[in-house]
Amino acid sequence: MTPSSTPSTTAILRRELHDGWAVRAVAGPVATEVSGRSFPATVPGSVHTDLLAAGAIPDPYLDDNEALLQWIGQCDWEYRTTFDWVPDGRTDRHELVFDGLDTVATVVLNGAEVARTANMHRTYRFDVADRLRQGANELVVTFASPVRYADAQSLALGYRPQVNHHPFNAIRKMACSFGWDWGIDTASSGIWRPVRLESWRTARLASVRPVSTVSAGPDDSAVGATGHLDVHVALDRATTEAEVVVTVAVGAPGDATTVSVTVPAGASDVVVPVDVADVDLWWPRGYGAQPLYEVTVEVRPEGGIVLDRWTGRVGFRTVRLDTLPDEQGTSFTFVVNDQPVWVKGANWIPDDAFPHRVTRDRYAARIAQAEAANVNLLRVWGGGIYEADDFYDLCDERGVLTWQDFLFACAAYSEDDPLRSEVEAEARDNVTRLMVHPSLVLWNGSNENVWGVRVWGFERRLQGRSWGLGYYEDLLPSVVGELDPGRPYTPSSPWSGDLPIDMGLDPNSPDHGSMHSWELWNREDYPHYRDDVPRFMAEFGWQGPPAWSTLTRAIHDDPLTPESPGMLVHQKAMSGNDKLTDGLVAHLPLPDDMGDWHWAMSLNQANAVQLAVEHLRSWAPRNMGSVVWQLNDCWPVTSWAAVDGDGHAKPLLHALAHAHADRLVTVQPRDGGLAVVVVNDTAEPWRGDVVVQRLTFDGVEADATKVAVDVAARGTATVPVPEAVATPGDERAELLVATLGEQRGLWFFAEARDSALEAPRLRAQAVGDGDGWRVTVTADNLVRDVALLADIVDPSLEATDALVTLLPGETVTFDVRVRDAGFVPGAALPRTASRGRTAVAIDPSELTGPRVLRSANDLVARWVR
Template sequence: MISQTLHTGWTLRATGGPVPTELAPRLLDADVPAQVPGTAHTDLLDAGLIPDPYLDLNETALAWMHLVDWRYQTTFTATAAADGEHLDLVFDGLDTVATVTLNGTVVGRTANQHRGYRFDVAGLVVEGENHLVVDLRSALAHAREVADEIVLRPRAYDHPFNMVRKMACSFGWDWGPDLQTAGIWKGVRLERWTLAHLQQVRPLVTVGPDGTGHVDVHVDLGRGVDDRHHGDVVLTAALAAGHGIGDHVATVTVTPGESTAVVHLEVPGAPLWWPVGYGEHPLFDLSLTLGTTDGETLQTYERRIGFRTVELDTTPDDVGTPFTISVNGQAVFVKGANWIPDDHLLTRITRDRLERRVDQALDANMNLLRVWGGGIYETEDFYDVCDERGVMVWQDFLLACAAYPEEEPVWSEMEAEARENVARLTPHASLVLWNGGNENLWGYLDWGWQQDLEGRTWGFRYYTELFPAIVAELDPTRPYCDGSPYSPGYSAEVDGGAPTFHPNDADHGTRHEWEVWNRVDYTTYRDQVPRFSSEFGFQGPPAWTTLTRSIPEAALTKESPEFLLHQKAADGNLKLDRGLEPHLPTPSAFDDWHWTTQLNQAHAVQYGIEHYRSYWPRTAGSIVWQLNDCWPVTSWAAVDGDERPKPLFYALRHAYADRLLTVQPREGVPTLVVVNDHAEAWEGEVTLRRVDVTGAAQGETEQVSVAVPARSVHEVPLSAALTTPGDATREVLVAELDDVREIHLFAEPKDLVLDPAAVDVEVRAVDGGLVVDVSAATLALDVSVLADRIVPDGVVDDMLVSLLPGESHTFVVSSGTGVSAERVAELGTPESVASVVRSVNSCARS
């Protein structure tokens, strides 16, 4: 096969819709240089024709783009198809409703961002210059028309995002902007072939009971019309040597008229791919060559694979129905986060950016990312990075928070995209679970949809028939579940009545816990012991530098239009204040409110995670909402839209550490829970003592011997002497084992008698940043250095460090640009130090 990339010479212009008068001469009457892959938003940004949609009120100012139609066009040089030669125009991704025209002839129409397209253009390509046009219609206008034809279905947001196969969060979400992109968002090329081409390749990897690795490379061939008059073709699969194994090669001959084949490789004693924290994650280079019998290579395919098995245990037990992922026979407690597209303008996401984000997940001790159903099937780069680092991936099918029609044209598009992406992702060892969608089963039952639907289809057959059938056919090596949340055994209704199990039942399958954020205090996380918590979270604003970049200084108030445009949650600020009030002092200044709400976010999520982890193996997973943001916004993310870690990020690192001490109630009695998610047993003497804020002992120190096996949890009853303070506002319980500590409070932080000036700080410059030495005269809780306030690109090595009286800690701030001597001198003043070093103690000043 000969491939000609068509990424140059493109231009863009508007062809209809509400283009502002001042832009009409530049957009309707002239062409704008365009990048492919790219979108209208990124092209207009590059041309200086629109402001940055992430700043100020610009998102609203660009709403006119929702209903504009666009034309991309280019001219390319090519040769006409020779006799017997096939010529295909291939688009890997079009966003979204497109008409493709080549040399004046329409070759195809598309309406799905989540799949690729191949058009036969052998009769249209001419010798010399060829003119290619892609007309993109407003996806919103198209969705409204589909809704008029087959009746709009219920959904969580105003736009009819469930009526077109486009990234759902393109239309806005409670953390994302309403910027409905349009463009050629993936590659485009011209492919020439004769005898055959690789239409689909699916490497299915299994491991036998004896440790033999098996690779079945399933191949679908595109064959020529006159295939019977040509010779055989040969498929050769090769696994390159590495990680202690030699080369492995197998060949299959495909005779004329045949279009499918399987090439099998066996690898005795195959080294296993393990999730991070459980072992190594070796990958092997797999190649497939399509050739002729006389040795001519027609086409090649290359991917990396890993040997491992994955199972999902949903066998009913005496509690209900577990939801436990096992890799290579080892049950894994999932320490994860939900993943959204890392930039709303998708074509700006690079492999380097993905590496930085996944490395942050690793730094926070995570072992899984859930690709959420309102985003995209990620690029190969994302899954490659997860493969390399041992990060498991839970992959949703792309349906979220809505009822989806099962009529045409939606059904066929849903099936085509599912087939393409299931097949595409089969090589990736990191992918451990397919999931039918996000909150749709729950929505049908509890969100008033049934009345609105009046018996119309809503997507149930996708989750229970189409998707499981496709996974069983194309990727039987991985488990599938119907949705999240989801209770195995759930049916929409039984004999016209209630379902067997509610889809969000804590005792069965997966659960989403959103009452905490929406209605109740975070201490109520402990009211439920879910089998698996696949969504829960709490909001907090982005880093200060991210916030001040995105809105002007004059708008730094909770009520400003600019701040509220970057706070998408319904009553978000009200919920932040309500969640704050029981736990931390209520601040008056916006600067203090910003820090205190960030701190409360960290406290809330850590509280939930420690509760879930303390119940392993009954609770088998914790997937916090969410790891990342796609723009600068107040949200549930641990890493903000400018890639800066929030205090929550460091709380996740602490809560997801392999070894954890946490005080939890058991039958109303405070109990120390020793969590050991490590490959080795944890043995030693736990030291337990009650002290006051000055460090003075309150009662006797106690020691308890523990021997906690690998991957297990052990409960240590605590004596009344330890758990009964004389003054709850001045005393804490300290538990220590090796280098792990838990400081348990008997009162809420706001009620503690803490010295706001408990810490002394010294700042000194070092190569690549600076060092902040903090020492505590009295108890100092959650001491944090807000590195971006020192230098915009500053990142601190840790946060939320609690110090007992007399202790000190050194924080290291790294900076690519360095820290000036003037800035170091400035930080020596008390006012500047207070702005960059915060703690629970400092909240008392708010």
């Protein structure tokens, strides 16, 4: 966390320098309408968003404006402001602090150069006492073109292979700002995080690192456990002669455990030990509560005023990553408080191509959507950023585990200076900032880089140059070991559990460590997810379009087709549309209508990923987790995301909620037949009778069996289905239904396109309920994957569930609510949040129209065979 203070109670003065900025282009292929002009600038912000706010450029997210605006990343930009400063007479150190400069910057104060920087992911602090003037001061930050700098550095450092059309691996900038197979190419510049002037005297807190451990209570139980903090404090001193006192308080004011330590003259580092009795343990969501303990650190002269103060929160818990070899290979299991956790994860990318626009409310909305999908871990991917404190704070509060990649992705990286020095400084900055968070359970050195060198031809192209191995095996684990001892570290993902890395071992083996699975999307088909049982699946996914309202807001092609110009701009994957089609036609017919195409691709994405997750869960404990690619998007695009760039839940999000349910009944192939697998991810046993029925599509029972099960807490049970029950008389018109209590799993013997599905006969009614609408749907025939695409009626609307298969005579009720920043699919919107927003002017019957109330039957019945 960034040290915080209250000027009235501490000697340090912090003044934000966010006002009065202007931006102008100073070099490069500047567009005529921008050349010679200066525009108001927002700090924190970026060039693109400043020009957009001024009306100087069109929205880069719309149509093909991305191509029109490529000149921005090829230009140099100057940010300029003035501020008044008067010496206060009490402080004698004055520092200019930048929490984030994007990226290649020259900082000038009152005409004198202060510094040159080249790393978006670092913080910077510069002594400017000799450069400040009483009265008006001029601050200028000039950013060199990131595109031209990266190009030049790729030669200066020596060519290293990577997967983009820009050498993103030659610059310490958010890699996906140069575009990705789901991302827009913006390559912006700007002061993207806060900037301030700090004035202080005697000493200040340079860094605070609370390292927490837990001692078990009596009988090795969590009850009566003692929490221990070693609070590592580093001081900056204006004078080394002064003796100061560092005080640490843990707990709520008035009930805190407090320890003070005197730091003698000449010393700048101290460790303050604090024991907290009878702590409540912090748990992942679904495993227990998330108690957080306030920590306050102050420094002062003996008996004097507080010079500086840091505040944060800690959670007491243990975490380890079990990667021990066993008879099946090498495990990959997160263990929190000695409890193995089956990871229901999703990969996280920057939520906006201009990440300064992501507010705490936006983080909260996205994390709430992850929770609605029963996600318990978010992996912060290595081609993005180290997210803002708000992200990790919210994950701490909600019990959502975080896995943080260091920012190396899909490329080889030079290990020579100046890059190596930047990497170390960046790692130290961010490990120090983030290590306090109990939700953080893994540091990971890189994304796919070891795999890339092994199988993507990188090694041949490197011609003996360094490629990052020294970072992943030496530098990064050393930094983690020094600054965040006890937190697990892995060198890459995928990873086969060997360190030092054995380049002769397949880094993506299903039997060892973590695995990424992309052959299915790229070349095969999603039922083949069942061919492998990895120990941990860290990346896999299937593409689908954004919500209809997002698609039609961003793309204005006439006619709009799957391959119209704007659609292709908003499809970044290589041969993406071909892969969408290839992955669809074995399961559903390819529609000719654009609305049907959109629904078919959305449904197929959801079905593919749900199949994969249920398969993986059915193999616990050999497999101990899946992390789907990906939770979110950074702009409106066809992608693997479950939440699109406008924040709309795609059908995939609801499929994940079903597949991640704490109690799951799923039908899986086993040993040449079928079996019902009962998965119990709760702390209580699950007992009852599993009823397995083979039904005709008319709902008539053809055969059945019943088996009693007693599934242990956090356990699974596999129940073979008798051959007579598992063998259909007509595979086109029969299905298996396995039920335990209120949970059921379905198995269709034929793909939807090859089945006897009829046109849906649904009776539906929408009734307002004060917070939105309740839409009740009753099926008179078998209807697969019923969904209500409410955003088609109004972009502000969203249904709380989707993809419900109805047997003849069954009914489901969908709640339709107005989305807002705190919207949680699956729960009613609080009245306080929805006040004034439920009066969306719609005819309720629109919610039951054929464009909105969809099913798989729609697609099959309309298909002329």
